[in-house]
Amino acid sequence: MTLQEHLQIDLRVNGRDEHAVVESRTSLADALRHDLGLTGTHVGCEQGVCGSCTVIVDGTAVRSCLILAVQAEGCDVRTVEGLASGSDPENLHPVQAALWERHGLQCGFCTPGVLMAAVAAIDEGLEPEREAVRERMSGVLCRCTGYQSIIDAIVDAAEMARQQSPPKAMD
Amino acid sequence: MVRPVKPAPFGYIRVATAEQAVGALVEHADVDARVISGGQSLLPMMGLRLSVPGVLVDVSRVESLRGWSLAHDHVRIGAAVRAREIELATEFGDALPLLTATVGWVSHPEIRNRGTIGGSIAHADPAAELPALLLAMDGAVEVLGPQGARTISAERLLIGPYATSLEEGELITAIRLPVLGPWTGWAIEEVARRNGDFALVGVIVLVDLDGRSVCTNPRIVLFGVGGQAVRARAAEAALEGQLLTSELLETAAALVTSDVEVSGDIHGSADYRERVAVTLLDRALRSAVERLGHRLPHQEIVS
Numbered sequence: 001m002t003l004q005e006h007l008q009i010d011l012r013v014n015g016r017d018e019h020a021v022v023e024s025r026t027s028l029a030d031a032l033r034h035d036l037g038l039t040g041t042h043v044g045c046e047q048g049v050c051g052s053c054t055v056i057v058d059g060t061a062v063r064s065c066l067i068l069a070v071q072a073e074g075c076d077v078r079t080v081e082g083l084a085s086g087s088d089p090e091n092l093h094p095v096q097a098a099l100w101e102r103h104g105l106q107c108g109f110c111t112p113g114v115l116m117a118a119v120a121a122i123d124e125g126l127e128p129e130r131e132a133v134r135e136r137m138s139g140v141l142c143r144c145t146g147y148q149s150i151i152d153a154i155v156d157a158a159e160m161a162r163q164q165s166p167p168k169a170m171d
Numbered sequence: 172m173v174r175p176v177k178p179a180p181f182g183y184i185r186v187a188t189a190e191q192a193v194g195a196l197v198e199h200a201d202v203d204a205r206v207i208s209g210g211q212s213l214l215p216m217m218g219l220r221l222s223v224p225g226v227l228v229d230v231s232r233v234e235s236l237r238g239w240s241l242a243h244d245h246v247r248i249g250a251a252v253r254a255r256e257i258e259l260a261t262e263f264g265d266a267l268p269l270l271t272a273t274v275g276w277v278s279h280p281e282i283r284n285r286g287t288i289g290g291s292i293a294h295a296d297p298a299a300e301l302p303a304l305l306l307a308m309d310g311a312v313e314v315l316g317p318q319g320a321r322t323i324s325a326e327r328l329l330i331g332p333y334a335t336s337l338e339e340g341e342l343i344t345a346i347r348l349p350v351l352g353p354w355t356g357w358a359i360e361e362v363a364r365r366n367g368d369f370a371l372v373g374v375i376v377l378v379d380l381d382g383r384s385v386c387t388n389p390r391i392v393l394f395g396v397g398g399q400a401v402r403a404r405a406a407e408a409a410l411e412g413q414l415l416t417s418e419l420l421e422t423a424a425a426l427v428t429s430d431v432e433v434s435g436d437i438h439g440s441a442d443y444r445e446r447v448a449v450t451l452l453d454r455a456l457r458s459a460v461e462r463l464g465h466r467l468p469h470q471e472i473v474s
Contacts (some may be wrong), residue, residue, distance in 0.1 A: 061280065
């Protein structure tokens, strides 16, 4: 139990073991961006309300601006860079492909947050219905699109996910 | 040179037990050591330099603070249990649906995936739902400190904006809430400009109805309108022992802000919040009694 200001941390990012040297005050967002060079995760408000920094830690969507990097030690982190399989842009993740098809992005600043929040929601069985998507995605703010095309895309992606693995019947 | 942005530098300690946390808080009290749990309230304040702890004691992985248990008359929830875990737990949905309903109002799912019930209550934000729920349900927190363990009721815990009666070196270890009986109606209503925002006005209501439709044991808590969550005692007194009628609910609703100095800010004026509070209490009371099978003619209050 030692007092530390600089820490060496090991964590898993997009399936790879990573090591970073951070200050205790460094956020996970800043560690991903500056120490690991993964600038896909964006920093907007740094208060948790805009959603641009959303990543998936140990299976759940979280605000990387409100997690200290040291708190993510030993955790499994997924960022937007980890969605497409391989470096071939043709192999987009289904949610990325849906966003592309429905023109659910313009400047792209909120897009990583949209994608990670949507991926997590769909993995949890998000209902492919506009109100459910609207409710679940209300934590990510977009200034460009007016949201309708984002909702269109996520409804499509959720529908596709349901077709591939239908939800279990309730007893 | 450390630039004056992002949290100020601090020493970080991750502890494995609640006792270690107490030890660390006491050892570093001279530099304002604070507990970090989910960090969803603390880190924004540290980023704005409104909070400048010299040491953070991370309790988020202390096993004894996680997990929960249900007894026939109460639930006990570890302080480091995430809000989202509570939200998704079907046993709470069955045994204490007011808790499930309230937790759903807390910010966004991504925040609820990290924020903890103990952290939210210890932070005591005047516009937060969980401290208000603790007060409305006459709940309590279990606390561990250098003098040992103790239990603090909601009323004695929440003493002002962002202020609790926790002493130096103390941390909340668990939250206790009573299970409601089948004769207790309940409701939570909240108004915020955007989904997930802090409440402009919120109200939590519990009221018992006996076989003759007489209201007893009303508990009404307002949040978002004053310096802390507050019991609307004048409104409660108007209900206590009275026969349930539509007019009774209107009368009680009109008294909702009698016990609090409603202040306004750029998000909502005091006058707006007062009017909304009346409407929300009326809705909440109707919803609470409807839950017990009583249907009353519904009329919106126009003030």
